[in-house]
Amino acid sequence: ETGVTQSPTHLIKTRGQQVTLRCSSQSGHNTVSWYQQALGQGPQFIFQYYREEENGRGNFPPRFSGLQFPNYSSELNVNALELDDSALYLCASSPLPDTQYFGPGTRLTVL
């Protein structure tokens, strides 16, 4: 186990709704990265937070936003959900600079 936890495990939403996913990083890790993994594909980088500031972003629209808190835990928020947002959402934590360790993921289904 990596010590990275995510909640909830599974989530079902309808199109147009908003969702918040949570990630608790491993102790001592000040960086959190979020990835989206659609069915049958590899994970795609959404963004990274380092010491509460966004530190890089992938090719995702602004309705994907995030936060990092002083304890280095993080949230991923997605507004105006679309059917294509259905995916496994993964967070990974790391102590800068070092290897990223992933949590188990949150499975989001948008109906």
Next chain:
Amino acid sequence: DAKTTQPPSMDCAEGRAANLPCNHSTISGNEYVYWYRQIHSQGPQYIIHGLKNNETNEMASLIITEDRKSSTLILPHATLRDTAVYYCIVLSNFGNEKLTFGTGTRLTIIP
């Protein structure tokens, strides 16, 4: 980051060594080779990484060619629990950059 090429799938008999190749012919001098694996619907698991020297840990060995244009991940005694998709990723600095996942190699361990 340099692009990697991996075979889409491989089989290996249980108890034998599994050798997973990866080509990264455009790798530059400051880029590391990282390996992760993903067991069905779980978060990716870090396996090993290296720069130019061969590396070994409790999970696997990583052999990097002298010109660094290719590498091989070796699982010395494969078990059924090693069935997973294996990703070879090349990235600069220390591994806290965004991870760019390709399609990986689906390794199936045969009883």
